Amino acid sequence: MSRKILIVDDEEVIRKFLRIHLTKLGYEVKEAADGEQAIEQLGKDNFDLLICDILMPKKDGWEVIKEAKSDPKTKDIPVIVLTAKNEDTDMFKGYDMGANYYMTKPFTKAQLLYGLKLMLKETPEEIRV
Amino acid sequence: MEDQDRKKIIIMLRWTAIIVTSYLILFGKGRVMNLHLSYLLILIYLLSNVSLSFFPKKWFSNLKLFYPLVLLDTGIVSFGMYLSEKMVTDFYIVFFLIIIFASVSRNFKLLMVIGGITALLYGVLLYSWGFLLKEDSSYTLRVPFIFIMTAFYGYIVQTLTREKRQELTISEDKYRGLFENAKEGIILLRNHQLQIADVNREVEKVTGYIKGELIQKEVFDLFPPEEMEKARDYFKEVAEIGEGRTDSLSLMKKDGVSTEVDLSTKRIDLGDESFYQMIFRDLTEQRKLEKKIRQSKRNLEAIFDGIRDQLSIQAPDYRILRVNRAVVERYQTTFEKLINQKCYEAYFQRSKPCERCPVSVTIETKQPATSIMKSSENNTTMQVFSYPVLDEKGNLLSAIEYVKDITEEQRLQEQLIQSEKLAGIGTLASGVAHEINNPLSGIIGMAEIALEEEDPTKNESYLKDILDCAQRISEIVKGLRSYSRAAKKGEQGLVDLNEVLEETLKMVRLVAQKTPVEVIKKFQPVEKIQANIGEIQQVFTNLITNAFQAMDGKGGKLVLSTRSIGDSVEVKVSDDGMGIPQKYLSQIFDPFFTTKKPGEGTGLGLNIVYRIVTKHEGTIDVESKEQIGTTFTIKFPARRVES
Numbered sequence: 001m002s003r004k005i006l007i008v009d010d011e012e013v014i015r016k017f018l019r020i021h022l023t024k025l026g027y028e029v030k031e032a033a034d035g036e037q038a039i040e041q042l043g044k045d046n047f048d049l050l051i052c053d054i055l056m057p058k059k060d061g062w063e064v065i066k067e068a069k070s071d072p073k074t075k076d077i078p079v080i081v082l083t084a085k086n087e088d089t090d091m092f093k094g095y096d097m098g099a100n101y102y103m104t105k106p107f108t109k110a111q112l113l114y115g116l117k118l119m120l121k122e123t124p125e126e127i128r129v
Numbered sequence: 130m131e132d133q134d135r136k137k138i139i140i141m142l143r144w145t146a147i148i149v150t151s152y153l154i155l156f157g158k159g160r161v162m163n164l165h166l167s168y169l170l171i172l173i174y175l176l177s178n179v180s181l182s183f184f185p186k187k188w189f190s191n192l193k194l195f196y197p198l199v200l201l202d203t204g205i206v207s208f209g210m211y212l213s214e215k216m217v218t219d220f221y222i223v224f225f226l227i228i229i230f231a232s233v234s235r236n237f238k239l240l241m242v243i244g245g246i247t248a249l250l251y252g253v254l255l256y257s258w259g260f261l262l263k264e265d266s267s268y269t270l271r272v273p274f275i276f277i278m279t280a281f282y283g284y285i286v287q288t289l290t291r292e293k294r295q296e297l298t299i300s301e302d303k304y305r306g307l308f309e310n311a312k313e314g315i316i317l318l319r320n321h322q323l324q325i326a327d328v329n330r331e332v333e334k335v336t337g338y339i340k341g342e343l344i345q346k347e348v349f350d351l352f353p354p355e356e357m358e359k360a361r362d363y364f365k366e367v368a369e370i371g372e373g374r375t376d377s378l379s380l381m382k383k384d385g386v387s388t389e390v391d392l393s394t395k396r397i398d399l400g401d402e403s404f405y406q407m408i409f410r411d412l413t414e415q416r417k418l419e420k421k422i423r424q425s426k427r428n429l430e431a432i433f434d435g436i437r438d439q440l441s442i443q444a445p446d447y448r449i450l451r452v453n454r455a456v457v458e459r460y461q462t463t464f465e466k467l468i469n470q471k472c473y474e475a476y477f478q479r480s481k482p483c484e485r486c487p488v489s490v491t492i493e494t495k496q497p498a499t500s501i502m503k504s505s506e507n508n509t510t511m512q513v514f515s516y517p518v519l520d521e522k523g524n525l526l527s528a529i530e531y532v533k534d535i536t537e538e539q540r541l542q543e544q545l546i547q548s549e550k551l552a553g554i555g556t557l558a559s560g561v562a563h564e565i566n567n568p569l570s571g572i573i574g575m576a577e578i579a580l581e582e583e584d585p586t587k588n589e590s591y592l593k594d595i596l597d598c599a600q601r602i603s604e605i606v607k608g609l610r611s612y613s614r615a616a617k618k619g620e621q622g623l624v625d626l627n628e629v630l631e632e633t634l635k636m637v638r639l640v641a642q643k644t645p646v647e648v649i650k651k652f653q654p655v656e657k658i659q660a661n662i663g664e665i666q667q668v669f670t671n672l673i674t675n676a677f678q679a680m681d682g683k684g685g686k687l688v689l690s691t692r693s694i695g696d697s698v699e700v701k702v703s704d705d706g707m708g709i710p711q712k713y714l715s716q717i718f719d720p721f722f723t724t725k726k727p728g729e730g731t732g733l734g735l736n737i738v739y740r741i742v743t744k745h746e747g748t749i750d751v752e753s754k755e756q757i758g759t760t761f762t763i764k765f766p767a768r769r770v771e772s
Contacts, residue, residue: 011567013594017574055563057645057684084566085559106570109577 003120004028004045008038008064009053009082014105018051021109025116035059039067042074049119052099054083054090062097069098078119082107135189135233136182142230143178143202149223150174150206154213167212174205195234199243202227207250211257221271224251225278232282235290244279248272313408316348320396320403323348323364335390335411337383348407353381367394367405376412389416439532442518445492445525447471447482456532472530487515491528495519501535509536542740549737550667556674557609557636564605564639568598608635623657623768624665626691626700633669634689637677646680651690655698656767664741671734672702672761679706679759697747698767703760709753717751 005027007018015031022029030045032038036058042050050068054061061081068074081099083090091102101115116122151171181198188194206223224247231243252272260268308315309329314336317327325346333339336351343351352360356379367373372395379387390409397406433440434454442451449467457464460476472488473479482489487498499514514531572595579591634648658665676687690701709717716722718739723732738761742749746766753759 011571013571013598014567014574016594017571017578020578021574084563084570105566106573108573 002026002028003048004030005049005051006030006032006038006041006045006047007051008032008035008056008061009051010034010056011053014053014082018112021112022116025113035061035064038064042068042071042077047074047077049116050077050079052079052081054081054085054094062093065094065097065099080115080119136184136186138233139189139198139230140178140182142226142233143181146202146206146223146226146230147171147174147178149226150209153223154209163212167209170205170209170212177201192234192236192239195231195236195239196242199227199231199239200246202230203243203247203250207254210254221251221275224275228275228279228282232286235286237283237287237290240279240283240286244276244283247279248275251275311408313410314390316343316351316407316409318348318405318407320405323405326404335382335388335409336380342383351380353379353387356387363392364394364405367396371396380409388413391415438534439530441472441530441532443472443488443492443528443530445527447473447488447492449475450527487513488528488530491515491517492525495523495525509534510539511535542744545733546664546667546737546741549733550663553667553670557639560639561605561609565602568601571595571598572602605639608632608639621659621661624660624662625657626655626665626698626765627652629662629665630669630689630691630700633666634673637670637673645684646677647684647686649686649688651688651692653690653692655691655693658698658745658765659768660745660765661741664744668738668741668763669700669702671738675734676702676704676706676759679704679708681707685758693767694764696767697764700763700765701760702763703758705758708755708757708759709751710755714751714753718749 005022007015007022007029008031009015009018010033012033015033019029019031030041030047032041034056038050038052039059041047042064050064052061052064061083065079065081068077068079075098078100079098080101080103081094082103082105083094084105094102101119103111103115151174154167154171184194203224206227228240228243228247231240234240255268255272308327311329311331314332314334315329316325316332318324319326325343325348328340328343332343336343348364349357349360360378363373363375363378372393374391374393376389376391378392379389381387389412391412392407392409394405394407397404433451436453437455439456439459440453441449441456444450448469449472450469452464452467456467460467462475467475473482473486477483485500485502487500490496490498495517497514497516499512502511502513503509504511512533512535514533516529516531517525518527518529520526575591575594575598579588579595582588582591630652631650634650638646638648673687673689680687685705688701688703692699713722713724717735719732720736721732722736725732739749742763742765748764750762751759752762
């Protein structure tokens with residue numbers, strides 16, 4: 001059974017390339033364009049990983065993470081924070097709130113794969129390139 | 130009856146008696162025994178009346194004159210009768226004339242004595258001619274009749290005198306009341322020895338003596354020994370001139386303490402006696418007050434001179450009335466050289482008042498005025514304030530000119546604006562980085578996919594995404610360039626507010642793009658203003674950023690509008706965000722006032738806005754309601770471009 005990943009970003013182009021990359025790698029991908037949609041998706045499905053942008057309309061990434069971490073059903077899902085802001089304070093805030101990995105935009109496929117592998121505890125062999 | 134009238138009546142009555150007596154002596158049918166003696170008698174009588182007319186008026190109220198005068202007249206008339214050997218009725222009438230003028234003295238006793246003597250003399254004369262004991266008693270009856278008539282006059286005189294005395298008592302009471310209740314101390318002195326004859330209550334109050342202790346004392350006992358000399362000189366002068374005033378003498382109280390008084394003394398005549406009336410006012414309170422006034426004057430002078438800014442008081446004709454030390458030091462001159470000179474001559478060697486001088490505005494309008502004067506000479510900036518000083522009727526007495534060196538203040542302000550600008554650029558940079566990073570991620574991501582793609586037909590869609598992202602970045606960089614170009618310029622120029630608003634909005638939106646704000650632009654074509662474009666941009670950046678923050682991600686409406694009103698251009702920035710609590714409204718433009726958490730805001734944003742707007746001679750107003758929104762209204766003076 002393939003693993004399920006939720007991509008949350010208001011930028012369509014970012015969702016698109018993430019989707020293409022991850023689908024090629026054999027993951028099942030779901031998308032959300034803002035915080036509210038993300039929380040809705042989290043309630044409906046069981047995910048293995050959450051990739052979440054911070055600055056989004058309606059509910060922002062922090063709120064999504066907070067809700068995910070406060071729900072027993074979803075609190076163990078690892079979270080990768082994507083942010084365009086390159087500031088340390090944001091990073092620490094992310095970890096404080098329960099984010100597990102922090103990725104600054106722009107990033108390459110290799111950086112993404114490293115983060116994925118780490119979060120999903122997969123060995124490099126398991127990753128099908 | 131006045132002395133004047135009394136003298137006139139007496140002399141007139143005597144003239145009548147003299148004429149009648151002379152006529153009877155010289156032209157009567159009777160035999161004159163000794164003609165020479167008769168002439169002498171008439172001459173004495175005449176001369177006595179002539180010399181009487183040289184007597185001082187006031188002697189006529191003195192009984193010492195009446196006794197000899199009446200006796201003399203009675204004697205002359207009786208002797209005349211004797212010489213003429215006539216016992217005619219007419220002589221008898223002359224006696225009545227004498228009795229009448231004796232009654233003018235208003236003295237009952239004198240009158241009765243005169244009546245007695247006249248009756249006696251007449252009786253003696255009658256007897257010498259043998260009329261007294263004749264059968265015909267008509268002559269004999271005249272003797273008691275003289276006495277009865279005299280008594281009758283005496284009665285009338287006494288009644289009149291009593292009435293007069295009553296009147297006097299009443300007026301005396303009135304006078305007493307005035308005397309006793311006077312707020313001034315009044316001392317009555319006997320003329321010669323300057324002995325105290327009477328004092329009023331105020332004297333007792335001031336000196337601490339009671340009346341009984343003062344009466345009969347010499348006035349000099351009331352002066353302290355060290356001032357005795359001065360007091361004697363003063364009274365000597367009063368004796369010469371009749372009156373005198375001084376405020377340099379003190380009275381010594383019973384306890385030995387001196388009290389300064391304002392003293393005036395006047396000679397007055399009461400009846401036949403002269404007095405000095407000494408009136409004084411206790412100056413203790415006044416001196417205290419004077420001391421206070423002097424002290425406060427000194428304080429004011431010290432403050433005036435101590436102020437390090439230049440203070441100068443000018444009359445409505447620009448004459449300098451007063452300057453403080455700072456002025457003297459600034460122009461390296463002396464007080465004497467400035468006072469009474471026209472200010473424009475003394476300070477600037479000009480022949481007429483300086484242009485834009487606030488003092489001339491105040492002199493013309495009686496209103497406070499201010500203006501900023503730049504001196505190229507020593508590169509300083511002065512703010513000149515002028516305040517009117519008006520009298521009770523609203524006339525301008527003088528204008529106070531206050532010159533404050535604001536060079537340093539302005540430099541700090543420039544620095545503050547600059548540092549706020551830098552901080553703004555920092556915020557902008559991180560906002561811009563964020564905005565660029567998103568499409569950049571898209572480019573990198575899509576490029577990697579395209580590289581790996583084996584099916585070339587799919588690449589077109591990837592490349593299109595890459596192009597979109599690249600164009601977005603290009604837009605951001607363009608906006609950034611125009612913003613920074615404006616910020617760099619820095620000098621004054623003609624500024625199109627609509628243009629600046631548009632650009633600023635773009636940049637602020639970049640930073641706060643995720644806030645779903647609907648922006649409504651109501652721009653009307655407006656005149657350009659003379660301004661520093663970078664600073665105007667700073668104003669709009671701060672206001673629009675605040676508006677976005679007030680809407681705090683919840684979204685809302687931002688209305689930007691511009692329009693011309695008369696000679697000014699109005700810009701409104703209004704949001705429907707959280708609003709500003711009423712209690713903070715008066716403080717929002719203060720430096721370092723912030724409701725944000727430490728680290729989130731400097732509290733300088735709106736203060737900078739305020740400073741920049743006022744620097745451009747503009748005004749800024751704010752209206753705000755909690756949960757409804759906030760509107761900032763800025764007005765700048767328009768500069769019409771002459772074509």
